[in-house]
Amino acid sequence: MSMQKSSKELIYGRHPVIDALKANASIDKVLLQRGTTGDLEKELRYLTRDRNIPLQMVPKDRLNRIVRGNHQGVIAFTSPITLQRIEDVLPLLFEQSKTPLFILLDGVTDIRNFGAIARSAELCGAHAIIMGRNKTPLMNAEAVKTSAGALRRIPVCRQSSLPAAIEYLQQSGVRVLASDLTAEEPLHRIDLKGPVAFILGAEGRGISPTIAKMSNERFIIPQQGEADSFNVSVAAGIMLYECMRQRMG
Secondary structure, X not given: OEOOOOHHHEEXXXXXHHHHHHOOOOEEEEEEEOOOOOHHHHHXXXXXXXXXXXXXXXXXXXXXXXXOOOOOOEEEEEOOOOEEOHHHHHHXXXXXXXXXXXXXXXXXXXXXHHHHHHHHHHHOOOOEEEEOOOOOOOOOHHHHHHOOOHHHOOOEEEOOOHHHHHHHHHHOOOEEEEEOOOOXXXXXXXXXXXXXXXXXXXXXXXXXXXXXXXXXXXEEXXXXXXXXXXXXXXXXXXXXXXXXXXXXX
């Protein structure tokens, strides 16, 4: 029995976790006891890497706080969200003659922001939320609830590499755009009628320099007050609404 999660959200023990991974169960992340070596460690690294699932090495005390039972040094968190790959989502959109609209998350980990972004994305007609394998929000029942169920209706793609995903989008004709307080062009003057993807960075830290440099174009969201910038989920709503407005107009 878990102290923090319901038993339905956890799988623990060596064989149950490995069996779940081999069966391609929807797994959010795997925790492995620090210092674990041998065949178990090698197999878990291979399986999680192959399925783009985060694997974290943690102290035994942390595992004990999560599970009171015999976890055997490994715990997997299941996800109510079915994860997909952008390489499967994008071609289907083109086949259906749809104009792709994506959200790229660079280090957004706050569940409330994640849920709010997903809610706005689904309401404004976005086709997928894309993120890397590391520094991602927990994709659990709380996230689904915060999103008002939107996370069950919009594809979530967790890629092995966010830069590689951006390159794939760009090579497929999708413009990757980033908000920048130093940019001169305001959002409403950017043409958003073609295939686009908006990059969103973590609250406070923003978009990482490496990812920002990969964007095709940068814009500024006009503001009048003295606060530093909009909250990331509010900024997402503004970007998505402007894109929907242009495409409907």
